[in-house]
Amino acid sequence: MEPMAPETREKVAHWVQDGLTLFPHLPALLQADEGGSARLADLERECDRLRKEAGDLRRELDDLRREHDRLRAERDEVTQAFAKLMDSVQPMNQIAQKLGVKRSPFDRSGPGAPAPFPRPS
Incomplete structure (x- = not known):
C-alpha cells in the first residue's frame, strides 16, 4: 500500500470528523x-377514498x-297536451262570447246566493 499524501490524509481526516458530527x-x-x-401511506389511503367517492x-x-x-x-309532453287542450277550448270560448252565453241560473256561487248549509264537525 502506498503512503498517503498529506493532502489526502487531511481530506480523509476532515471527512471522518464530518461523519462523526x-x-x-x-x-x-x-x-x-x-x-x-x-404519512405517505395515509395520503395514499385518503387518495383511494377520494377516488372511490368521486366515482360514486x-x-x-x-x-x-x-x-x-x-x-x-315529461314536461314537454304535458306542455304539448296543454297546448292541444287550449287549441280546442279557445274556439269554444270564442263561440260562447259571440253567442253571449250568460251564467247558468242554477249557479249558486254569485251574489245573493244562499249560504251553504253548515256541516257538523
Missing part, C-alpha cells in the same frame, strides 16, 4: 423517513342527468 443526527433522519412513509358522485350525477332528461321530456 453528522452521525448523531442519523437516527432522527431515519425516524423522520419512517414518519414520512407513514359521477355515477350519481349520471343518474340525476338521466332523471332530469326524463322529467324534461
